[in-house]
Amino acid sequence: MxxxxxxxxxxxxxxxxxxxxxxxxxxxxAVTATKLRRVWAGRAHTLKYRDVLRGDTVGITILxxxxxxxxxxxxxxxxxxxxxxxxxxxxxxNDGSSDRTMNLLRTGLDLKEESYASTGRxxxxxxxxxxxxxxxxxxxxxxxxxxxxxxxLNAGLNLATHPLICLVGVKTRLTAATLLIAxxxxxxxxxxxxxxxxxxxxxxxxxxxxxxxxxxxRAVASKTFQGKMHAFTRVDDGxxxxxxxxxxxxxxxxxxxxxxxxxxxxxxxxxxxxxxxxAVRFHPDPAGETDAPASLRELCMAWSEEQRGLSRIVTLxxxxxxxxxxxxxxxxxxxxxxxxxxxxVLESLAAVALLVSAIAGVVSWxxxxxxxxxxxAIGSLHNLLLLQVDAAAARRDDxxxxxxxxxxxxxxxxxxxxxxxxxxxxxALATPRRTHA
Amino acid sequence: MTAVLTAAAAAAWAVAMMALAAFTGxxxxxxxxxxxxxxxxxxxxxxxxxxxxxxxxxxxVARERQERARQWLAHAWELGPLxxxxxxxxxxxxxxxxxxxxxxxxxxxxxxxxxxxxxxxIDEVSARERATRLAAIARLARVRHSGALRALxxxxxxxxxxxxxxxxxxxxxTVALAHRVSAVDQMVSALYVxxxxxxxxxxLLPLAGAHAxxxxxxxxxxxxxxxxxxxxxxxxxxxxxxQAWLLSRFLGTAANPRLRAAAFTSVAETGAVHPGLEDHVVxxxxxxxxxxxxxxxxxxxxxxxxxxxxxxxxxxxxGVAARRRAVAQLDAQGPQGREIASTLLAGQGRPxxxxxxxxxxxx
Numbered sequence: 001m002x003x004x005x006x007x008x009x010x011x012x013x014x015x016x017x018x019x020x021x022x023x024x025x026x027x028x029x030a031v032t033a034t035k036l037r038r039v040w041a042g043r044a045h046t047l048k049y050r051d052v053l054r055g056d057t058v059g060i061t062i063l064x065x066x067x068x069x070x071x072x073x074x075x076x077x078x079x080x081x082x083x084x085x086x087x088x089x090x091x092x093x094n095d096g097s098s099d100r101t102m103n104l105l106r107t108g109l110d111l112k113e114e115s116y117a118s119t120g121r122x123x124x125x126x127x128x129x130x131x132x133x134x135x136x137x138x139x140x141x142x143x144x145x146x147x148x149x150x151x152x153l154n155a156g157l158n159l160a161t162h163p164l165i166c167l168v169g170v171k172t173r174l175t176a177a178t179l180l181i182a183x184x185x186x187x188x189x190x191x192x193x194x195x196x197x198x199x200x201x202x203x204x205x206x207x208x209x210x211x212x213x214x215x216x217x218r219a220v221a222s223k224t225f226q227g228k229m230h231a232f233t234r235v236d237d238g239x240x241x242x243x244x245x246x247x248x249x250x251x252x253x254x255x256x257x258x259x260x261x262x263x264x265x266x267x268x269x270x271x272x273x274x275x276x277x278x279a280v281r282f283h284p285d286p287a288g289e290t291d292a293p294a295s296l297r298e299l300c301m302a303w304s305e306e307q308r309g310l311s312r313i314v315t316l317x318x319x320x321x322x323x324x325x326x327x328x329x330x331x332x333x334x335x336x337x338x339x340x341x342x343x344x345v346l347e348s349l350a351a352v353a354l355l356v357s358a359i360a361g362v363v364s365w366x367x368x369x370x371x372x373x374x375x376x377a378i379g380s381l382h383n384l385l386l387l388q389v390d391a392a393a394a395r396r397d398d399x400x401x402x403x404x405x406x407x408x409x410x411x412x413x414x415x416x417x418x419x420x421x422x423x424x425x426x427x428a429l430a431t432p433r434r435t436h437a
Numbered sequence: 438m439t440a441v442l443t444a445a446a447a448a449a450w451a452v453a454m455m456a457l458a459a460f461t462g463x464x465x466x467x468x469x470x471x472x473x474x475x476x477x478x479x480x481x482x483x484x485x486x487x488x489x490x491x492x493x494x495x496x497x498v499a500r501e502r503q504e505r506a507r508q509w510l511a512h513a514w515e516l517g518p519l520x521x522x523x524x525x526x527x528x529x530x531x532x533x534x535x536x537x538x539x540x541x542x543x544x545x546x547x548x549x550x551x552x553x554x555x556x557x558x559i560d561e562v563s564a565r566e567r568a569t570r571l572a573a574i575a576r577l578a579r580v581r582h583s584g585a586l587r588a589l590x591x592x593x594x595x596x597x598x599x600x601x602x603x604x605x606x607x608x609x610x611t612v613a614l615a616h617r618v619s620a621v622d623q624m625v626s627a628l629y630v631x632x633x634x635x636x637x638x639x640x641l642l643p644l645a646g647a648h649a650x651x652x653x654x655x656x657x658x659x660x661x662x663x664x665x666x667x668x669x670x671x672x673x674x675x676x677x678x679x680q681a682w683l684l685s686r687f688l689g690t691a692a693n694p695r696l697r698a699a700a701f702t703s704v705a706e707t708g709a710v711h712p713g714l715e716d717h718v719v720x721x722x723x724x725x726x727x728x729x730x731x732x733x734x735x736x737x738x739x740x741x742x743x744x745x746x747x748x749x750x751x752x753x754x755x756g757v758a759a760r761r762r763a764v765a766q767l768d769a770q771g772p773q774g775r776e777i778a779s780t781l782l783a784g785q786g787r788p789x790x791x792x793x794x795x796x797x798x799x800x
Contacts, residue, residue: 015467019454026477030477033481033488037491373449374457
């Protein structure tokens with residue numbers, strides 16, 4: 001291959017990739033806007049909420065694992081017990097905290113020890129005791145030996161009595177109607193195995209906060225699109241509702257990070273093996289709020305954590321099961337997951353390769369400059385569109401924030417996006433090493 | 438401002454893309470990329486525009502309904518004239534009936550009938566247009582007048598599944614308030630006509646309120662087996678202790694395993710102890726079906742004194758595998774289950790190692 005042919009091949013690859021990225025990105029936003037418009041239209045009909053309130057209530061058990069975070073746990077309990085849902089049970093699992101968490105819970109929640117009967121059969125670390133709150137009778141606290149987040153959730157799952165399990169974090173704050181909507185979706189769709197929804201990040205009113213909202217809007221669009229393509233598996237640990245029976249059937253939780261997504265993948269595999277219908281849905285309308293990372297370092301850690309969870313799902317067990325009999329899950333969902341896991345690595349390598357080619361004189365600097373101009377322009381365009389879609393979904397219309405958000409929409413492409421790609425690429429490459437260790 | 442910036446970004450992208458394509462000599466690819474991307478771009482803009490329009494419309498409907506509700510309340514207590522009868526007005530009155538109780542609800546429901554709104558809804562239940570039909574059914578579900586049951590029963594025969602589902606929800610809610618026994622008959626007939634899934638029926642039964650017990654009874658006794666599983670589960674879930682005796686026929690080994698497991702679960706949930714229950718529990722615990730054994734273990738954990746002695750006897754003659762399965766199932770039931778398991782093992786000359794509940798995981 002001579003230099004001219006190589007140059008042409010590189011240029012053609014670059015332009016084809018950029019065209020494809022522009023098309024898929026815009027398509028993703030178009031699908032999200034369409035889906036959200038249906039949700040917006042659905043807001044006018046409040047009949048469903050009332051039906052749920054009037055007695056058609058499926059019981060929901062909220063599982064809240066805690067480790068060394070007593071104050072946050074009590075604040076979370078105050079929030080969840082205040083949710084207006086008629087058949088609600090809250091199980092807080094103290095996963096072997098080494099600080100004063102259990103003492104705080106005991107005094108702050110007026111706990112009294114009670115005998116208990118486990119309904120599940122998932123093996124966990126030994127329980128030290130089960131307590132019921134004197135303040136909120138539907139709250140139980142499980143004290144157990146430390147075994148990790150998955151083990152804590154399994155202990156809660158064993159004690160849960162309601163048919164639906166809601167997984168939340170201590171920082172999650174749900175809106176009043178969230179559980180009602182979730183229960184209604186499960187009651188009306190028998191094959192629904194898991195439901196997740198977007199949680200709006202609680203951010204500071206500064207540029208960093210606006211940048212985080214931008215990232216959040218992009219993540220919501222991506223998940224909505226995957227949901228529409230029936231390739232959605234990346235449910236959020238911050239808020240996910242699953243059927244208890246389903247979770248027990250696959251042996252409970254296995255992974256300490258991205259545990260909800262891991263569970264959903266196993267639920268899907270089991271359903272495909274047994275040839276039973278299964279649905280996993282993503283609700284793009286915000287279900288509540290959660291704390292956003294407070295600094296850039298924390299944001300990078302969150303990206304790494306997410307990427308590691310994704311890579312774990314893809315590399316460790318799932319890709320070995322690409323069998324035709326698993327249907328759409330095998331030929332669409334799993335390859336999609338794999339593509340998502342590898343994208344940061346591929347994008348980083350491509351950017352380096354393009355720069356090296358330019359330095360070596362294979363590709364002209366004008367092509368490199370134009371390629372980066374195209375990336376910046378399409379990125380800004382996507383961000384601006386997402387900004388409008390997200391503002392409509394969350395009903396945000398604060399003129400004071402608008403200029404900051406517009407600036408964030410443009411600036412997100414000039415550094416933050418690249419940082420995310422590099423962080424994720426590093427995490428993806430580091431995952432097999434960590435797993436092996 | 439946002440729109441202007443978006444347009445500027447779109448223009449910048451199109452220019453940069455075309456320039457790149459021109460520079461590399463693949464102008465056609467550039468045109469294709471810009472053309473193809475423009476389509477979803479235009480679609481998104483249209484969606485956002487439609488959202489703005491629908492949000493404005495939604496606000497207007499809410500305002501209208503609020504105004505009509507105020508007018509209806511004034512009219513009901515003879516403080517104002519009759520409001521104009523339109524869709525907003527009908528919805529507003531149905532909403533008021535749903536959220537009020539006692540005499541107020543009775544007065545408003547009476548007004549709904551006297552003004553001919555109930556008849557209007559009954560007529561619209563058989564309308565050709567789906568949206569009209571569903572809106573009428575939704576109103577009837579809120580008004581809950583037993584005069585609409587016949588119309589809803591007819592709607593349950595519809596070919597449209599959404600209409601069927603909504604009609605049955607409306608029926609169940611209406612039956613909950615009905616005094617006539619024939620309302621239960623109509624509900625059961627509608628269920629058999631509708632051919633729903635078991636899960637849907639299970640979700641529907643709690644809506645029937647106090648009449649759920651009679652409906653469950655009819656579904657269990659009836660020859661049609663489609664909804665037996667849902668009815669058995671509902672007996673446990675709704676704690677219908679008066680109907681728990683119906684479960685005994687499903688506890689024996691001859692029953693379908695799914696029905697059997699559901700029946701044991703419902704027995705555990707209601708706490709109803711039938712004559713001969715202990716024999717069924719022992720047989721289920723020693724059986725091969727895991728789901729049935731797990732459900733039976735739940736019952737055993739709740740009545741240890743009743744189940745313990747016969748289980749001890751049966752285990753003495755059972756195989757090692759059956760014994761291990763039974764003990765594992767009991768172990769999963771927490772301290773009570775472990776206590777029975779400890780007693781059983783102790784009864785066979787293998788006492789537990791400590792006074793604490795047996796920790797089977799250590800083995």
